[in-house]
Amino acid sequence: MMEILAITILFGCFLLLLFLGVPICFAIGIATLLSVMTMLPFETSLILIAQRLxxxxxxxxLLAIPFFILAGVLMNQGGIARRLINFSQxxxxxxxGSLAHVNIMANMLFGSISGSGAASxxxxxxxxxxxxxxxxxxxAFSAAVNAASCPVGLLIPPSNVMIVYALTSGSVSIAALFMAGYLPGILMGLCLMAVTAWIAAGRxxxxxxxxxxxTIFRAFLxxxxxxxxxxxVMGGILSGIFTATEASAFAVAYSFILAFFIYREITIKQLPSIILESVITTxxxxxxxxxxxxxSWALTSADLPNLISTHLLKLSDNPILIILAINLLLLFIGTFMDMTPAVLVFTPIFLPIATELGMSPLHFGIMMIFNLCIGLITPPVGNALFIGCSVGKVDIHQVIRPMLPFYVVLFLLLMIISFVPQISLFLPHLFGLN
Incomplete structure (x- = not known):
């Protein structure tokens, strides 16, 4: 009974604080503290939460995250996007509808390099x-294409959210997860291009x-x-020359040389603002x-993973229905929760269920990340969707209708990736990573 009360307080306070406009990190922290206080004394709760933080x-x-963020900021301000757009063209x-396809291709390339859908x-x-x-x-159509395609780069390494999932799962190598993201990411881009071509031909x-x-040769160079x-980066990780963390530091040095010495679009005077931006994001x-x-620790202490697992397995013994239910829950979670906290909080809850059904943790990770990518472009908290609207100078309600075909195709592709594990596991198996 105490565990049920703790879970109710945790999620109830979290949703209430989000509704009141409290930043998500503080909403999570306050809700967690109040939940733990239902099971332990106040002083003990404070000490435990401080230790967990x-x-x-x-x-x-985790050192890879600030390095990849800094590399992304350097590339964002170093003229990389413009050159990738020219190459995509x-x-x-x-x-x-060539410009819409260029938008998708450029988002795939820039997102994979910067590791950020919002930046893309x-x-x-x-x-x-x-x-x-x-x-x-x-x-509105242009904004929809830009918003729908910007999360693609999160599936194509290097990707910060993949690093977070690998650490949370405890059993997946970052290199294997990086390789597993290539085919789903490319398929996602191709499907968006197919929808775009269909709409563009009709208009x-x-x-x-x-x-x-x-021109082709110059754009390529x-x-x-x-x-x-x-x-x-990927060659170095796969060959064992450096780890993912060391690769992130190399990415910073490479990005700096590229933007400062080769493209010459960053000056020494800009470095403090670039470092400050990356520090704030980090x-x-x-x-x-x-x-x-x-x-996540509070939920585990309240035995929520076991509770959800028991109820899901009681609902049905059909693995297809259970995986579908997990996907629907993640889609709902993704509409109001950012990717990083969603991965950290819900991986320990859903991963044991998936593995009990015989699902590879590597396959589940790609399914989860793909699922939460859809949340980035779904109201009410879809950051990428709001950025796409802001950049395109259109209101959110104008973009929802053009987004509908993209939502349908992305959901269908999510189902394919969920139930055809070879799409995610082929490359890791090929390179002997899993």
Whole structure:
């Protein structure tokens, strides 16, 4: 009975604080403290929460997050997005609604390099949205394409949320998770392009002419240093030259050389503001990690994982229905909770159920991350959706209708990824990582 009361207080306070507009990290922390106080004395609760906040950040692998964030900021301000857009244009610029396809391809490339869907939506969208408007594209459709495609890069490594999941699961290597994300991420981009081509053909949006060979070659040369980062980082991790954490430090050095010496779009005067921006972002992410680990511990202490597992397995003994139920719960969670706390809090709850059904933790991780990517573009708390609307200068209600075809296709693809594990496991098996 005490455990049920603790769980009720935790989720009730958390939802109430979110409704009142309290920042999510403080909502998690306060709700967790109040929940623990129902089981333990006040002084003991404070000591335990303080300990959990500290131990939640005691992981060497977490050092990769601030380094990858700094690399992303350097690339965001170093002219990387523009060069990737030019490169995308020579790749997909002849398709119907060519600028929309360029938007998707650029988000895939930039998101995979920066590791941030929000940064991708802002950087790529701010450049390409005005061009689309001049070409006669509907602003709401342009914003929908930008928002729907910006989370794709979170599935294509390096990805901070994959590092968080690997640490939370305790049984998945970061290298294996990185490799597992490639095929689902590419499939996600291709499906979005298919929907875009269908809509663009119906609206008779223009397609660009094939550029001259010299233009293609020049765009490739300009983008190659950016794309090389992915090859070097993944190649180094797979070959054992460096760990994911060491790779993140290398990414910072490489990004700095690229932006400062090769592209020359960053000056020494800009470095303090770049470092400050990355420190602020890192502080937010790591605070979320710390409080989410505390919340996860409180839920485990209240025996919630076992409670949910028992009830789900009582509802049905059909693995398909149980996995579908987990996906629906995660889709709901993703509509109001950011990816990092959602992964930290709900991985310990749902992963044991998935593994009991015979699901690989690696496969479950990709399913969960893909699922929560949809939450980034779903109201009421879809950060990427709001950024896409802001960049495209349209209201949220104007974008919801153009988003509907993308939601349908992404949900169908989520089901395919959930029930066809080979999509996620093929590359890790090929490279002997799982």
């Amino acid at each position: 500290s131990t939640g950040l005691k992981s060497f692998s 020579v790749l997909v610029g002849t398709l119907p 939506a802002a950087a790529v969208g701010s450049i390409i949205s005005p061009v689309q408007k001049k070409e006669g594209y509907n602003p 008779h949006y223009p397609r660009n002419k094939r550029p001259p060979v010299q 300009e983008a190659m240093p950016c794309l090389s980062l992915i090859i070097i 502080s937010i992410v790591l605070l979320l990690v710390a409080v989410s680990v505390s919340m």
